[in-house]
Amino acid sequence: xxxxxxxxxxxxxxxxxxxxxxxxxxxxxxxxxxxxxxxxxxxxxxxxxxxxxxxxxxxxxxxxxxxxxxxxxxxxxxxxxxxxxxxxxxxxxxxxxxxxxxxxxxxxxxxxxxxxxxxxxxxxxxxxxxxxxxxxxxxxxxxxxxxxxxxxxxxxxxxxxxxxxxxxxxxxxxxxxxxxxxxxxxxxxxxxxxxxxxxxxxxxxxxxxxxxxxxxxxxxxxxxxxxxxxxxxxxxxxxxxxxxxxxxx
Numbered sequence: 001x002x003x004x005x006x007x008x009x010x011x012x013x014x015x016x017x018x019x020x021x022x023x024x025x026x027x028x029x030x031x032x033x034x035x036x037x038x039x040x041x042x043x044x045x046x047x048x049x050x051x052x053x054x055x056x057x058x059x060x061x062x063x064x065x066x067x068x069x070x071x072x073x074x075x076x077x078x079x080x081x082x083x084x085x086x087x088x089x090x091x092x093x094x095x096x097x098x099x100x101x102x103x104x105x106x107x108x109x110x111x112x113x114x115x116x117x118x119x120x121x122x123x124x125x126x127x128x129x130x131x132x133x134x135x136x137x138x139x140x141x142x143x144x145x146x147x148x149x150x151x152x153x154x155x156x157x158x159x160x161x162x163x164x165x166x167x168x169x170x171x172x173x174x175x176x177x178x179x180x181x182x183x184x185x186x187x188x189x190x191x192x193x194x195x196x197x198x199x200x201x202x203x204x205x206x207x208x209x210x211x212x213x214x215x216x217x218x219x220x221x222x223x224x225x226x227x228x229x230x231x232x233x234x235x236x237x238x239x240x241x242x243x244x245x246x247x248x249x
Contacts, residue, residue, distance in 0.1 A: 006122045007031045009049035009079075011066055013038070017055040020109055021084055028115045037062035041069060044076050050122040056083035056096055056104070064099065071100040074156035078146045080121045081159070084109070097186065097195040100158045120187075134169045137211045137226040141169060150209045160185060161203045168214060168224055177221040 008030045012018040022032050035043045037054075044052075052070065054063040063083070070076045082103035083096045096104045102121055105114060134141040140149045146162055148155045157165065167184050168176060182196060200222075204214060212226030 006050045006118070007033060007048060008118060008122075009033050009035065009044065009047055009052045011035055011037050011052060011054050011063060013060075013062055015060070017057070017060075018053055018084060020107075021053055021114065024109060024111050024114050025118060027111075028118070030118060037066040041073055041076060044070070044079065049079055051118060052079055052081045054081060054083050054101075056085035056087065056092065058087075058092070067099050067101065071158050077156060077158045078162060079159065082117065082121060094195060097160075098198050100160055102160050102163070102185070103187075132170070134166075136169060136224065139207070139210050139212070141166060143170075148207070150207060153209075155206055157203070157206060160199055161206065164199055164203055165207070168222060175217050175221045175223045181222065 006029065008025055010018045010022055010032060012034060013036055022034075026032055033047045033049065035047070054067055056063055067081055067083070070079065070081065077100075080102045081100065082105060083101050084105050084107070085092060085096070086107050088106045093104050103117055105117060132143065134143075138151050141147075143166060146159075148157055148162065148165065163185060164181070167181065178196065185199075186195070200214065212224055215223050215225050217223060
């Protein structure tokens with residue numbers, strides 16, 4: 001495989017539930033790897049995936065349990081997770097997002113839907129400036145490394161929490177409508193009930209030391225408020241750029 005291909009990790013056991021996903025993505029620009037849900041998480045580190053696909057099944061909980069272990073581990077929590085499921089039940093879809101998944105695709109699988117989703121989750125939305133670090137108050141966000149620091153200490157966020165915070169900070173509008181937030185995080189075709197509140201609650205708990213606040217504007221949207229501070233966007237290659245070994249200035 002060419003080194004530029006996006007690497008997709010499929011987590012499947014002996015039943016090989018994701019073989020249809022593998023066959024679909026192999027014909028597109030993706031490098032496919034497999035591990036068993038019973039394998040150690042260190043296997044993820046060996047593969048360095050850009051995206052993880054898991055089977056969502058209540059009768060076989062291995063995919064759900066593997067998702068929980070990934071999300072709860074700061075080393076791997078930022079790797080986006082997408083569930084594939086035979087169930088179109090709304091409660092299953094909501095549960096998947098509350099676990100921390102960024103996507104939920106039901107069978108029968110459309111090749112176009114699957115490849116477009118995979119490209120979206122690995123590359124992110126184009127209107128977010130991926131080349132701009134953001135400094136606001138005592139919070140520093142580096143989109144390239146997907147790292148957030150508050151008072152020079154790293155804050156461990158899941159992929160969906162990072163995506164939410166980045167969207168709130170990067171959008172120049174003072175108030176961001178909830179409809180835009182839902183679409184950015186989950187797309188247009190996903191039920192909206194409850195999930196944003198869950199992710200927002202978890203995010204606020206993790207950034208409690210931020211000297212600003214994420215404020216809800218009733219029936220409208222969300223906005224970031226920081227007293228006596230502005231939101232500056234600086235090139236990642238500039239003086240404030242962050243390497244994995246250097247502290248934020």
